[in-house]
Amino acid sequence: xxxxxxxxxxxxxxxxxxxxxxxxxxxxxxxxxxxxxxxxxxxxxxxxxxxxxxxxxxxxxxxxxxxxxxxxxxxxxxxxxxxxxxxxxxxxxxxxxxxxxxxxxxxxxxxxxxxxxxxxxxxxxxxxxxxxxxxxxxxxxxxxxxxxxxxxxxxxxxxxxxxxxxxxxxxxxxxxxxxxxxxxxxxxxxxxxxxxxxxxxxxxxxxxxxxxxxxxxxxxxxxxxxxxxxxxxxxxxxxxxxxxxxxxxxxx
Numbered sequence: 001x002x003x004x005x006x007x008x009x010x011x012x013x014x015x016x017x018x019x020x021x022x023x024x025x026x027x028x029x030x031x032x033x034x035x036x037x038x039x040x041x042x043x044x045x046x047x048x049x050x051x052x053x054x055x056x057x058x059x060x061x062x063x064x065x066x067x068x069x070x071x072x073x074x075x076x077x078x079x080x081x082x083x084x085x086x087x088x089x090x091x092x093x094x095x096x097x098x099x100x101x102x103x104x105x106x107x108x109x110x111x112x113x114x115x116x117x118x119x120x121x122x123x124x125x126x127x128x129x130x131x132x133x134x135x136x137x138x139x140x141x142x143x144x145x146x147x148x149x150x151x152x153x154x155x156x157x158x159x160x161x162x163x164x165x166x167x168x169x170x171x172x173x174x175x176x177x178x179x180x181x182x183x184x185x186x187x188x189x190x191x192x193x194x195x196x197x198x199x200x201x202x203x204x205x206x207x208x209x210x211x212x213x214x215x216x217x218x219x220x221x222x223x224x225x226x227x228x229x230x231x232x233x234x235x236x237x238x239x240x241x242x243x244x245x246x247x248x249x250x251x252x
Contacts, residue, residue: 011070018084027063030091030099034060037103052102059098063091083131089124096120115217122160122218126225129155145233149226156222160215168211 015024038056045053066087097117101107107114129152137143 015084019088023088027087027091030095031060031063033099034063034094034103037099041103055102056098059094059102063087063094065090081135083134086128086131089128089131093117093121093124115213118214118217119221121163122156122221123225125156125159125218126152126222126229129153129159130229145230145237148233149230152229153222153226156225157219160218160222164211164215164218167214168208 019027034056038053038060041050041056042053066082066084069082070084097107097120101113101117107117110116130148132155133143133148133151
């Protein structure tokens with residue numbers, strides 16, 4: 001019992017050191033909003049099986065992802081050290097992609113909403129990658145901003161490709177998933193046809209083109225995220241070095 005209490009106390013301390021009070025409050029606000037959205041959509045769509053409701057349920061679970069991973073996978077040393085800050089980045093994606101996308105139907109009603117989500121995903125994956133670097137280094141170890149950014153950028157691109165491979169197979173073999181590759185039309189996405197012309201009218205081609213464009217969108221913003229990250233890391237490094245330099249000057 002004492003071991004459990006000690007573990008929970010350490011988790012609470014880790015949470016407090018990683019996430020601010022308002023940030024943590026936003027987690028629960030989104031969780032409540034998602035739960036309410038599930039019931040509203042279920043009532044609206046009836047008892048029949050609904051991909052929208054399933055998407056909302058799965059995305060609501062993802063709002064608890066980091067906490068559940070750290071609590072359930074205690075023996076897995078590295079996974080249990082995933083920073084709580086990753087949950088905030090995931091929550092931003094859930095809010096735009098699921099709460100607005102599925103609960104408010106933006107993914108169908110707003111032109112090119114899916115592409116906007118991939119632009120956002122590429123950006124946020126870089127910051128998630130930056131947090132995950134801490135899992136594999138000792139707390140006192142230092143890592144150059146360039147190397148940390150390069151690692152975070154690499155994670156972002158691996159995650160982008162992995163997700164798009166998954167999404168392609170879902171689009172191609174399970175059209176009932178109602179994913180964007182089967183919803184793109186020249187009327188809804190005129191810019192899409194302007195790029196690819198009339199050759200992308202076939203449904204199977206849509207799945208391929210959609211995957212390629214999604215990857216491109218995410219890759220472009222991952223570059224932007226890497227630029228923002230390296231500038232921020234260099235500024236952070238200089239701020240941390242300033243007190244040490246002042247002490248050396250006084251000592252001299």
